[in-house]
Amino acid sequence: MHTAGIGSKVEHPHFGRGVIVDSGTEFYVIWFKSQNGTKNIGKDFAELRIIEQADATESPAAGISLADIEMALNNILEQRMHEFQLVPMANKWNDGMLVMQPKDDSLQAKEMPIETFFHKIVMVRDRLRLIEQKINAHKVLTDEEKVDIQQYITGVYGSLTSFNILFKETHHQFRGAK
Incomplete structure (x- = not known):
């Protein structure tokens, strides 16, 4: 012992x-x-x-105690939950416009600044990262359940790799399963 x-x-x-x-x-x-x-x-x-x-x-x-450590970690996560990292967009997209044009010409197209769209993509990425942290820190889930849920999140990241062209720096980009 x-x-x-x-x-x-x-x-x-x-x-x-x-x-x-x-x-x-x-x-x-x-x-x-x-x-x-x-x-x-x-x-x-x-x-x-x-x-x-x-x-x-x-x-x-x-x-x-462990409870003290967990409370401190929860406080930090809670404080950072709404803080989003400033992520630079690739310069070629500055002042650009995203246009979604329906096939039917009688329907109106949707336009929005690429910066607005990019900001929403970054928010999705940051919220996925927060979900990952919460899963990894979860007290009740088994390791097998955590890995199972993590595979779904990795799949979501993989689905979002199409938007990597918007990021200026590659370390901010989405990464799926390798």
Whole structure:
């Protein structure tokens, strides 16, 4: 049975490296970067390797619980929920107009500035990213359910790659499954 304090760095054979963020009588709550979240791992799990031991009585995080960390993360996500990153549009589209012309000439065409359309596309992208964060941080969904839902989001990104021509910088573009 392991006896590591909060703040100890560990390595799990499946989840990789992590940090103990809380401790119960029979298990650790470990945050794994690969999972972007926490997992409960039994203290008697033989394959959990302690990389850097932290004593529970000396750890500066000893007074911080998992609930405190989750509340802080939720506050940050809530604050950032309505903040959208300024994403530059490719210069060739500046002052351009998007025109949607129906085949039937008796019907009116729809026009809108490309900047307006681009802004809406960026908002869709940012909201998809927020949904991804919420799924990854969800406390009830299993890893299998998270992966299943994530595949749908990846499919949506793939469907939106047609709009990548509007982005000035490639790192802002949509990416589907590779």
